[in-house]
Amino acid sequence: MDFTPSEEQTAAQGLAARIFGDLSTHERLTAAGTGTDAELWKELCAAGLPAAVEDVGLLGLVLVLEEQGRTTAQVPLAATCVYGLLAVAAHGTPEQRERLLPGLRDGTAVATGAFPARGGVHIAEDGALYGSVPWVPWLRDATHVLVADAERGLWIVRTGEPDVTAVPVETTAPWSAGRLVLDGVRGERLGNGQPGANGQPQAYADVLATARTAFAGLQAGVCAGSLARAVHHTVTREQFGRPLSTNQGVLLRAADAHMDTEAIRVTAYEAAWRHDEQRACAAQALTAAWWASEAGKRVVHAGQHLHGGTGADLDHPVHRHFLWGRQLDAYLGCGGEVLEELGLLLAHSSQEGAS
CATH class of the missing domain: 1.20.140.10 (Butyryl-CoA Dehydrogenase, subunit A, domain 3)
Structure with a gap:
């Protein structure tokens, strides 16, 4: 095993360290309160850091997230990259990738995930999703949430749909979390559902x-x-x-x-x-x-x-x-x-x- 970062991974980590170090200051974090630092998120997306994850891989993302953790920067980077960019890139259909990835790359779309599955969401015979998840990180910022049903199928749900409710929840850390309630919404299936581990x-x-x-x-x-x-x-x-x-x-x-x-x-x-x-x-x-x-x-x-x-x-x-x-x-x-x-x-x- 060789964990030595590639040139691209090192560059992404260095860029993240500079942006977080410059902008995620104690004063800005205090001003943000329990919300997201919207200006910092725009800066990260303008620098191309979320989009770079597709090229630097999961190890590159881990290196970038280390830099976020050092400053506890209040941005939905981990959630968007894991439940949005990497999930759609790896398991989405060609049409889903073409439609969803551009917004996730430039930050106009924000993703999160109701993970791990706890059996709180089930799919009805007509294909509609019902149930609730007590808290989902960064849900208040999200435009899309990746939901796992009781059978571990994955569904992309738009948070703006009439049958989707996000109730603000305050967690220990200021992660803009929310309680997700699904009342018959029709999600978009992600993945082929083939057995894995x-x-x-x-x-x-x-x-x-x-x-x-x-x-x-x-x-x-x-x-x-x-x-x-x-x-x-x-x-x-x-x-x-x-x-x-x-x-x-x-x-x-x-x-x-x-x-x-x-x-x-x-x-x-x-x-x-x-x-x-x-x-x-x-x-x-x-x-x-x-x-x-x-x-x-x-x-x-x-x-x-x-x-x-x-x-x-x-x-x-x-x-x-x-x-x-x-x-x-x-x-x-x-x-x-x-x-x-x-x-x-x-x-x-x-x-x-x-x-």
Whole structure:
């Protein structure tokens, strides 16, 4: 395995780092409140970053999302790329790709996904979709939402349809989320519905693995940003005449956080690399999701604790990393839940290999 980024991937990461570093400032994030930074989203799209994902692949997207996570930039980049651009490019019909991709590339269309499927949406005999999903990230910004029904079929639903309701929901992190209610809307089928891993339709299994990997990459950036703030604080803040960073307890806590962050990063890289190489990656995506969930919350807790009393300030930038880290933990699934799914997947693969 070689996770060395290509020239194009490195360029995309560098561009993302510059834009997020310049525009996703504490002052702008404070002004945005719980909403999306619309001007930042326009800047990203004008620079061609969402469109570049089709060329740089999932590993390139993970690198870009790391940069977003470092600054907790409030834009629907991960959702649009995973549930829109990559999903349609990989599984859409030629007509769907021609019709939908241009708007997703230039940002005039925003996608999100009701993932993973929890059985909350079902399809009636007449083909209409019914049900609800408690919260969907960036739903309030979305023009399209990718919905998985109880049988794991994928449907593109336009949020402006009369039978689609998006009720604003405030989540731990300011992700412009909403409760999705479908009351007989007719969605547009995506994918051919062929069986994939564990008997799931191939399109659903692929999008789910892609989403887990991408959001794990976002968590790697959130953790790196939190740790960087903690390091700066403990190096510059003195206690009893010496920097806090010289305290052994502080050093060990920061070292543990660093190792956790690297574990999230490398497992996300492996899953993304395998996906781009068209190798089986469901187990690796679950592994990345577990590290991002379990280790991610440890890191953002450590980042806040290492700030001492300052970390209790809800207006301090490090608190935003804490909120994002906990939100990603919830979105990726608790550790026990993810491990159970991983165990079932490995057991199934082992049985297939023995037969």
